[in-house]
Amino acid sequence: MENKAALSAGERLIKSKQNRSLGELRGKILVTLCALIMITATVAVTIFLTVKGLQSFLVNHVSPIEFLTSTNWNPLADQPSYGALPFIFGSLAVTFLSALIAAPLGIGGAIFMTEIAPSWGRKVLQPVIELLVGIPSVVYGFIGLTVLVPFIREHGAGTGFSILAGTIVLSIMILPTITTIATDAMGALPSSLREGSLALGATRWQTIRKVLLPAALPSLLTAVVLGMARAFGEALAVQMVIGNVRNLPASLLDPSATLTTIITLNMGHTTYGSVENNTLWSMGLILLIISFIFILIVRYLSSRRKI
């Protein structure tokens, strides 16, 4: 009797152990599968967009050199020409200009939160930054369209649809990205750095400028690059305020177009598979390549991070 109970207990144990190890294996397979799905997605996006993006060069024989260097975009003419330079220029222009505005503001905000007023500054600014992230990009575009564009039209020149309007909208959009990462970077600096500098008699500003900023520099640059990546890829908000003309802009107040805005506008109007449509996919490929380049820069910067 006793023996039998022990046996069945033993059997039960063995059985449950089998169940366990089966579950173990199943769990491992499940989560590994999810990791594989992410690899598949990334590879699929890259491959499909590359193949589709190269079609205009390989199938339609659009010259890649003309595509990248000509300023003449006129796909509907008798002698169609496909020069995407104005759009590439527009994209890069709004990206760099908005980084120029947002970087000092974002890093300044981060310094305020970590060095000047860590206790209450964080309490006020943190939710503000989170809410700024939450505002959808179309709303930014809509406000740009209803406030910024008329303002520039009245106080500047032209129609108000301009690189300037696009830049301002984008700089507000990337501000939270830069601030968040910069705050993390400054907050992660060991406090011995601060205390050492202050103990030597340096003022707070000297400590920030000579000790903390150089120490956090790679991370701060990462913040700016990620902000630029976001600005570069933003489509709808910019499209609503930039004016979308195909000429190279001569000044900040001139309308312009970016790669994303041209894709947004024309993808629906062009026939799938036509030459013009294929050149839009080539622009998408450029977007993909440049966002990869941004990642490489971030990786390089993070490999240089020492602290």
Place this chain on the structure above:
Amino acid sequence: MNSKVADRIATGVFVTIAFIIVAILAALFSFILFRGVPQISWEFLTTPSSSVRAGGGIRDQLFNSFYILFITMLITVPLGVCGGIYMAEYAKPGKVTNFIRSCIEMLASLPSIVVGMFGLLIFVNTTGWGYTIIGGALALTIFNIPVMVRVSEDAIRSVPAEMKEASLALGITHWHTIKTVLIPSAFPGILTGAILASGRVFGEAAALLFTAGLSTPRLDYLDLNPFSETSPLNIFRPAETLAVHIWAVNTNGIMPDIREIANGSSAVLVLAVLIFNLLARWLGSVVHKKITASK
């Protein structure tokens, strides 16, 4: 002293910057809410939109936004949590893990319009579905998964090591420990992250423009058969979301009351995102208190 003066000036500059950031947010919010909230009425929320006449509402767009969000989260959350478990518990440092990390990073920084183009290529053209809700949801999944993975990984990693070790020391297997110890402790973090990601998905437009389309068929809300053409639950129908609607109305709308519609829709969108944010914080802290018994 020069350095003292410089210190004062610098402090002043940083305070000004902080003030500017707060002022930007205050201006944006007051603008959206003051202009938009008066437009929101029961009628605005419950009448279908009109493409030519004034007085159209946002009923279908609102429903589409929530429905696409729901389907997206249905796919993203399990995938993202499993991915997070893999990265936190199973991934060994090495080339493969590095590669997966690069993939997550790349997915996270893909411009949403590129995700939209990929969706157009695969879910619209290659599969032949045309503009569909499921296509939009899958595109948003690509866009959302890296966020979900990172959130879950962080939440699982922040579970105290003693809890895991205690469980393993009792002879519980690894997967069972993950299921019964790690996931419950990490749940508040994952929940908060998922709700915040929902807010992001809710406001996303560029990726949906090419995948879920710019139109909504005439919907019959009493028809709950998901395979019927007019059913709102049909996932193979085109669907314009609220964010896409705002863009479309502003760029090529021809109804006379564009401003009112755009103001009202923007306010609804921002309020929804705001609610998602508050909900995430509140639920996160409530659940955290409930399951960790800490005060």
